[in-house]
Every structure is written in structure tokens, then in C-alpha cells.
Amino acid sequence: MEPRSRRASRQKKSDNNGIGKIAAVIVVSTLLIGLAIFFAINQEDKGAKNASEETKKETTPSTTEPTKPSSSEPQIELTEIQMLVNKEHGLDEDYVPPDLIVPKIKFVYQTAEIKQMQRVAAESLEKMFEAAKQDGLPLAGVSGYRSYKTQKILYNNYVKRDGQEAADRYSAKPGHSEHMTGLTMDIAGYSGKCAASDCFHNTKEAQWLKDNAYKYGFILRYPPGKEEITGYKHESWHYRYVGEPLAKFIYEKQITLEEYYETYAKK
Ligand SMILES: [Zn+2]
Known part of the structure; x- marks a missing residue:
């Protein structure tokens, strides 16, 4: 078994x-x-x-409407507020922005012309300044709107002082300054120290603006490392109003207005 x-x-x-x-x-x-x-x-x-x-x-090419973003990107309505002004794209000598007002903020300089901004930008700027103040970092306006004539005087003075090549890195030829749009403001800390100077780069105010401006429709127009694209060296004080949706998009993608037009907005 x-x-x-x-x-x-x-x-x-x-x-x-x-x-x-x-x-x-x-x-x-x-x-x-x-x-x-x-x-x-x-x-x-x-x-x-x-x-x-x-x-x-x-x-994609040519069949789509000009200045419309591609369908895969959030639809951002492009109007005059998003206009591109740089060394290649200029404004006519007689261009005057609509609805210029003086925002209710502190200014470093008291020249009437340069305190102005287009109303939509001015009102957003006031909100942004209020928010910065609430965070313990009060700000001051340095320079907003500049007419063709003012820019011409400025630019010629810079060229006389530093030579054209150097002047072109930080100043625009008349008709090519973003300040002529009435949508731009150079911003400083409340004391006005380091106004429109490189020593503003490392201030708490500059950092606050960099982190928060998009919430109010503003972009850091000339960020560091983008000189080849924007044509200008880093300007931690120069903020441009483009409206909240586009400002947020540009902030999140870490791009410039030029790159937005080049890559995302359809020509
Ligand atoms: Zn500026």
C-alpha cells in the first residue's frame, strides 16, 4: 500500500x-x-x-483672426490694453491714451504729466498700493504717462550723457516708450529711495510687487534674464497694466509680453 x-x-x-x-x-x-x-x-x-x-x-497659420489666442489657451480678449510697445512696435507721435487720470497714491516727483495713467490702470494701481500698504510695504509712484515730447527730451539727454548704445538699453526712443501708453508705472518704496534704480531690485517692495502685481493686472515688464527678448535690462520698478487674465497667464508661464504675442496670441 x-x-x-x-x-x-x-x-x-x-x-x-x-x-x-x-x-x-x-x-x-x-x-x-x-x-x-x-x-x-x-x-x-x-x-x-x-x-x-x-x-x-x-x-493654425493665417486663417485665424489676428491677436486672438489659440483655442488651447484660455481665451484672453485682446484690446488696446494689451498693446505691445517696444523697440520694434511704436506709437504715432500724436498718440494720446484715452481717459488719463491721476491715481490717488503718493508720488516721488510732482510733475503733473507723469502722474497720469489710463483710468482702468490707475484704479487697479490704487488697489495694488492699498494691498501693499496692508502688508506693511507702502509704495510710491515714480513715473507713469509720458508724452512723445517728454520721451524725446529724456532720451536725448540720456544719449548725451551715456552715449546711444548705453542709453538704448534702458531708455526708449520717442514713440517706443511703454510709458506713452498710459498703462505703465515705475514704482518705488514709500521713501522714494532707489526710485528707478538697480538698488530697488533687492528691496522687500520689489519682491512684493513681483509676487503680487499680477493679481491687479500688472506685469513685471522687463524681468531679469530676458534682455534679449524685451530689449531692456532688468527693471524691477517698471510695471505694465495688461488686465488680470493676461497678467496671471504671463506670471504663471514666466514669460514676457513679447513671448506671449510670439507664442500664444495668434497673428
Ligand atoms: Zn519705466
Whole structure:
């Protein structure tokens, strides 16, 4: 009895081994088929993606409306408020922004013209200054709107003082200053110390503005490391109003207004 049962159990064992081998073969081949299918689908998916990118590329140019962002980006309505003024894009000599008012803030200088901003920007600036004050960092306005004539005088003086090449890195030719839009304000700390100077870069006020301005529709227009794109060296004090949706977008993407127009807004 004993040997038989032992044999039987051995037999059973070898049967088990047989079934095990078959099962293993099935598992392995299923796996291989699965993998093959997976790769096939994956390839197809890639192909489809490439194809859709291809069609996207084909359909985007020139057919879309000018100054409209692409459909994959949040729709930002582009008006005069988002206008691009730089070394390439200038304003006519007789351009005067609409609805210029003087925001109710402290100013470093008392020249009437340069205190002005377009109303929509001025009202947002007041809110931003109030918020900074609440955070213990009161601010002061340095320079807002500048007419073509004022910019001409300024620029010519800078050229006389530093030479044209140097002046072009920090000052704009008349018609090409963003200050002429009435949407820009140079901002300093309440004392006015370091107004429109590099020593403003490392102040708490500059940091606060960098972190919070977008909430009020303003962007740091000439950020560090973007001189090649903006044409200007870092200006921690120069803020430009573009409206909240675009300011937030530019802040989050860490881009400049030039890059926005180049990459996201359709020409
Ligand atoms: Zn400025």
C-alpha cells in the first residue's frame, strides 16, 4: 500500500508539474500577445497624436483672426490694453491714451504729466498700493504717462550723457516708450529711495510687487534674464497694466509680453 500511494502521490506531483508547465506556457504567451497588442496600440496612439499635431500645424497659420489666442489657451480678449510697445512696435507721435487720470497714491516727483495713467490702470494701481500698504510695504509712484515730447527730451539727454548704445538699453526712443501708453508705472518704496534704480531690485517692495502685481493686472515688464527678448535690462520698478487674465497667464508661464504675442496670441 505504502509504495503505491507514494507512487501515486509522485504521479500526482508529476501531473502537477505538467499542468504547471502548460499554465506557464499559457501565461507567458498571453503576456507576449498582450505586450504585442500594447505596443501596437501605443504606436498607433503615437501616430494619431503626430497626425493631430500635424493637422494642428497645418490649420493654425493665417486663417485665424489676428491677436486672438489659440483655442488651447484660455481665451484672453485682446484690446488696446494689451498693446505691445517696444523697440520694434511704436506709437504715432500724436498718440494720446484715452481717459488719463491721476491715481490717488503718493508720488516721488510732482510733475503733473507723469502722474497720469489710463483710468482702468490707475484704479487697479490704487488697489495694488492699498494691498501693499496692508502688508506693511507702502509704495510710491515714480513715473507713469509720458508724452512723445517728454520721451524725446529724456532720451536725448540720456544719449548725451551715456552715449546711444548705453542709453538704448534702458531708455526708449520717442514713440517706443511703454510709458506713452498710459498703462505703465515705475514704482518705488514709500521713501522714494532707489526710485528707478538697480538698488530697488533687492528691496522687500520689489519682491512684493513681483509676487503680487499680477493679481491687479500688472506685469513685471522687463524681468531679469530676458534682455534679449524685451530689449531692456532688468527693471524691477517698471510695471505694465495688461488686465488680470493676461497678467496671471504671463506670471504663471514666466514669460514676457513679447513671448506671449510670439507664442500664444495668434497673428
Ligand atoms: Zn519705466
